[in-house]
Amino acid sequence: DIQMTQSPSSLSASVGDRVTITCRASQGIRNDLGWYQQKPGKAPKRLIYAASSLQSGVPSRFSASGSGTEFTLTISSLQPEDFATYYCLQHNSYPWTFGQGTKVEIK
Amino acid sequence: EVQLVESGGGVVRPGGSLRLSCAASGFTFDDYDMSWVRQAPGKGLEWVSGINWNGGSTGYADSVKGRFTISRDNAKNSLYLQMNSLRGEDTALYHCARDGLVGATDYWGQGTLVTVSS
Numbered sequence: 001d002i003q004m005t006q007s008p009s010s011l012s013a014s015v016g017d018r019v020t021i022t023c024r025a026s027q028g029i030r031n032d033l034g035w036y037q038q039k040p041g042k043a044p045k046r047l048i049y050a051a052s053s054l055q056s057g058v059p060s061r062f063s064a065s066g067s068g069t070e071f072t073l074t075i076s077s078l079q080p081e082d083f084a085t086y087y088c089l090q091h092n093s094y095p096w097t098f099g100q101g102t103k104v105e106i107k
Numbered sequence: 108e109v110q111l112v113e114s115g116g117g118v119v120r121p122g123g124s125l126r127l128s129c130a131a132s133g134f135t136f137d138d139y140d141m142s143w144v145r146q147a148p149g150k151g152l153e154w155v156s157g158i159n160w161n162g163g164s165t166g167y168a169d170s171v172k173g174r175f176t177i178s179r180d181n182a183k184n185s186l187y188l189q190m191n192s193l194r195g196e197d198t199a200l201y202h203c204a205r206d207g208l209v210g211a212t213d214y215w216g217q218g219t220l221v222t223v224s225s
Contacts, residue, residue, distance in 0.1 A: 001169060032211070033211075034210050034211045034212065036152075036212075038152070043202060043215035043216065043217055043218065044152065044202075044212075044215055045215075046207075046210070046211075046212065046213050049207060049209060049210025049211065049213070050209060050210050053209075053210070055213075085151075087151065087152050089152075089154070089211050089212065091206070091210070091211035091212075094157065094166025094167070095154060095166055095167060095168045095169065096142070096154040096157060096166070096211065097154060098151060098152045098153065098154060099151075100151055101151040101152070
């Protein structure tokens with residue numbers, strides 16, 4: 001099974017900060033990775049698909065890169081509505097696996 | 108508008124069974140692979156199971172393999188998850204999710220809560 005190691009598990013940041021979250025796959029997954037945002041009590045929302053493609057309607061301050069085993073999600077200028085938990089998901093092969101999540105909190 | 112509405116959750120004793128259902132609308136159901144994803148209280152997301160568009164290929168998390176069975180009925184636009192031999196660690200909110208034509212899961216239902224407790 002492919003393990004996804006996401007870091008950090010949490011971070012504190014201020015509005016306007018640049019934030020980077022990383023996911024590492026235990027083996028190569030090409031670009032079969034998505035990034036999701038989840039707010040308390042809500043279903044997750046897809047931000048990124050195919051490792052670097054921005055989901056329609058998602059602000060351009062979100063970007064992502066990577067291929068193979070190393071992936072990053074970047075928020076260029078953190079906004080108040082971005083405080084949430086973020087997850088990566090690999091869908092290269094069954095069983096699919098999520099990263100452990102990164103909680104982005106207000107500093 | 109894509110809608111995924113789960114049902115069938117509830118309280119069940121350890122060792123018991125439940126069948127979850129997901130009613131899909133707003134898209135051509137048999138064009139899409141589907142998944143179940145769960146989230147235990149206060150915990151992260153866990154992919155549980157997936158099924159391709161015609162039911163010919165399925166996958167399971169190691170934690171549920173041999174106990175859970177995913178299926179679909181394209182004529183009824185419905186996805187199912189049969190859960191047997193339930194354990195306390197299966198307590199979670201279970202989401203039905205559509206897998207994107209490009210990339211993974213792109214739409215989620217609001218979930219149905221399963222509580223395994225004696």
